[in-house]
Amino acid sequence: MRVAVIGSGGREHAIVRKVHESPSVKGIVAIPGNYAMREIATVISRVGVTDFEEIAGICIDENIDWVIVGPEAPLSEGLADYLEDEHDIKVFGPRKLEAQLESSKAFSKDLMAKYDIPTAKYETFEDYGAASAYVKQEGAPIVIKKDGLAAGKGVVVAMDMDTALSALHEMLVLSSGQVVVEEFLEGEEFSLMVLVNEEFVHPFEVMAQDHKRAFDNDAGPNTGGMGAYAPVTHISEEVRMEAVREIVEPTARAMVEEGLSYFGVMYLGAIVTADGVKVIEFNARFGDPEAQVLMSLLESDLGEVLENMYNKKPFALEWRPGFVAGVMLASKGYPGEYTKGSSVRIPEDLAAQCFISGLSVGEAESIVTSGGRVLLVSGYGRTIDDAVKSAYDCVDRIEYETDTLFYRKDIGSRAMK
Template sequence: MTDKVNLLVIGEGGREFAIAKKLKRSPHVDHVYCAPGNVGMPTVGVEPVDIEENDFAGLIRFAKEHDVKWTFVGPEDCLVDGIVDDFHAAGLKIFGPDARAAQLEGSKDYALNFMNNYGVPTTKHASYRDQTAILEHVDQFGYPVVIKENGLAGGKGVVIAKDHDEAVQTIKEMFASGQARIVLEECLDGPEYSMFVVISNGHYRILPMAQDHKRAYDGDRGPNTGGMGAYSPLPQLADADREQMINEVVKPTVDGLVKGEYHYHGILYIGLMLTADGPKVIEYNVRLGDPETQVVLPRLATDLYELVDAAIDDRPLPEIKESAEASFGVVLASKGYPKKPVHGQELGSFPASEGIEIDYANVSGTLDHLKGAGGRLLMVIAEENTLQEAHDRVYSYLDQLDRPECFYRHDIGAKAGV
């Protein structure tokens, strides 16, 4: 084997923890750095680097000084702000779409126009810059109605208003908070799925699929969050339905990227709803999702380094091999998340347990004396022969914890019958 390589991952959350951990386990890889990373990353042999993710000049300098072969971008903010463009200008390899392509996540209006232009099925929608105009038209979408902030919202920024009064209040609050454009969408009905596509300039591979749980509380109640848990595979998704998603959504999307001359190299997340009329796209993200990444990558039997390396260099992409095991994860979040999460609560340490992995996210302090840093703190994950076994192992671990200023959902995986 040739000399092992050094890699850099950008970001600090659970998604980046999972990416860095997976890359570190490749036989091709020596060092994995993560900027800025978090205090939990040394548990999987990853070295945090004290450079903020928006310090592009500092990251470029670090990559050059540490002989980094290529960089993997986790967060959407960096992509929208043009980190890929800056790295390319500096002669460095990086995995992720450039600023133009990143508008597929940076602006929901832009993404919907892309879908319309290239025949990708989505919901009835309209976008508005004027509060008076949107209030005049909101009733035309029926109720419940989906109201979205146009820009980046960290997986949140979406309200499903059940009636006219809630819709009016939501719209006024969004404009008052500084939103320049708001999108209205007809509310679709059906199960929701997460599909992650590795794209290399018109060629693609689909990673193992997952299902996320966006609402904060059991029974899909409460506000939308960045995600409270996920699992893979999806026993309730028929092979024929998956093929329909590929033919009607993935292929026209990738073809559209080629026709639009996006030269896309990176991940495209496609949020899908399987309606009575077939699959429809809810949204695009231009990166891996959190928390789905933490259960998808453990099931990826293909070497992630080899897959990304081929994608960056426009070489043929290796086939995707999926582990036969099931992966199941539940997020431990700060009390009050997502609206007013507690910060700084004492978490202590999290004991090792057979079959349990912990992907750390928003934590500070040391591994022996952890503190919460707000939002989603970590994810407890298990891989077992069946989803039920993985589910039981995760919840058995969580049920033994005594963290009164934290919470988690108790019904992750219910739609899969576990």
């Protein structure tokens, strides 16, 4: 089969690599891709992820059998609908209505409430006055979420009232739309990727854990993810199965009950509380940076997996033993304002351990920063300690201009206690 991967970040870099390893895959096109994919895929950088007609034309010209959509924006805007309905091209990624599970926090919370799927208590607001009154009534800590897509940065975990009210002011007064105000949940978080075709689900047997906050010890603002590791062995298999039984399977059934046909990845961001496992969020695609570490451990043919999911044919996923840890190098200032164009050099022998998110080719073929999250550096080990050490040893060998990049130094620390 021939596969097109939509997206240009580290998650898509990991997917392209995994598809390249698949014996069933005979060719790969990356749209728009990035420079690091050029050796294993045809990279078409002139086309954006929401240029639906251009994407369709490329897929037809390249005889594409499967399209794998990496980022959330084209899913929420209906890329799957367009390719399937207008051109009969198979897409691994949910259609626009189903992608609301991520693109609308209000939709997902209302779905969970209707079908008794365990999650935090919440209310939805459009008016600042009503929202601020509710927050004052509930008290801090409390969680404020902007409805809609925000690249992982539309969530404020407010530990005090000033932070909560400031977040509401920014989301409802300085901009328009809805916010979801949630009860603050305490516990251990984990990410579970689930392959879904309507009521047919195959949860990954391996969990990952992301590090959302910008700085060490979970300080600073939320980001798109500053690092991840897998598997998460200090959270038991019983907890994973509870999540599957109480959350994943009921959510898949709920979508069918609502007349929706979900096909793609359902990302469950969950938390283990004193009252059991609860949903923090759903995403409608692979996580980033979780995909990078999970794809590094997955040994199955991803092309065959897609066909099995499409046909609702039971299968087993094969996993490499050991652990993978990934450390994200980000531009100084991220997730706020940052500069681009700083030089970065990756030693040739480390290229296979790096997943590119925000690097591009500059003058004289130099590699320069072009985004907030720049690259994820991974390390493998038989133990989590070995994997983390390997990752940070590799980080030390990445060359960049002083004070242009930063990274967390505590990735994997929860698993190493």
